[in-house]
Amino acid sequence: MSFETVVEQYRPLISYIIRKLHIRRHVIDEYMQIGLIALWEAYERYDETKGSFHSFAFKMIRWRIVSQLRKETKNVAIPLLDEQMLKEDVDFFTDIIWEDAMRDMTPRERIWLVRHVIEGKTLKQIADEEGVTVHAVKQWRISAVKKLKRYVNCAAHPCSNK
Template identity: 40%
Template sequence: MKEKVLFEELVKQFEPLILAQIKSLKVAHYFDDYYQIGLIGLWEAYCRFNEEKGAFSAFALKTVRGKMLNQLKKEVRYSSTHGELTQEQEAVLPSENGDHPLETDILKEYLEPLTEKQRKWVVGRIFLQKGEKEIAETEGVTVQAVKSWRKQALKNLRKTVARGLE
């Protein structure tokens, strides 16, 4: 990118990258939203790129994907405070390296025997890595209540795991 390229030309060139990220993150059902997020990520990459630090394509990929993953995390965080995970969110819970370690069926199998409150603890503590105090504040309950959810959730999860080993 030695010469300044118009952003419109850049969009044409990197549209396949945006589309590939939408497909790999399995968010095609919200295509317009994530396409826009991808464009914003591309714009940020365009504005912040430093030629001395490497290739623009790698920087654009990291920026666009990071922007989309941040949005997914926000959606998961929101839904955990306002109810259980949607099927789409369960399918796309990203890990640090972008893989999908938990398949939807496995996640459902473990969450099925839990109550709604126990699910809120699992999602808040394990997936969102919130503390019990933070979960209590979000849910408007005492820390002791959240600890009770944890105790019962772990008990039920142990039973589920034990059944799976039989």
């Protein structure tokens, strides 16, 4: 069988592979050429003792097209947001959330938050400084964490209940 006959017979297979890989229309011709080159190599290298030509050709064409896709996507530069702008936005929203959360907390919840989370003190140290039990400080923590979770959830998914 001549290669021209093989091309006519396998061109729909190459088109099928290109469609299945969701290759954009403006580069279909380029990938059709890659598929045809792979078909030529399959035609030249095919060994009848190792299975059907169809399976061999399909694997070679698909492998070559996927390989080209990988090469192209490896070198694609994705524009990133300016890191400083992103940091400023995060800092701005974090400040708003903290201010709202702190405004909603009791003085004792704020004591736990500042001394434990920010200053890194243990519950025992806070209890000793405030003249209360560790259990009381744990209750402040539980209550403060509930409020913080609510603010974080509302920041991520706006909610109406405060």
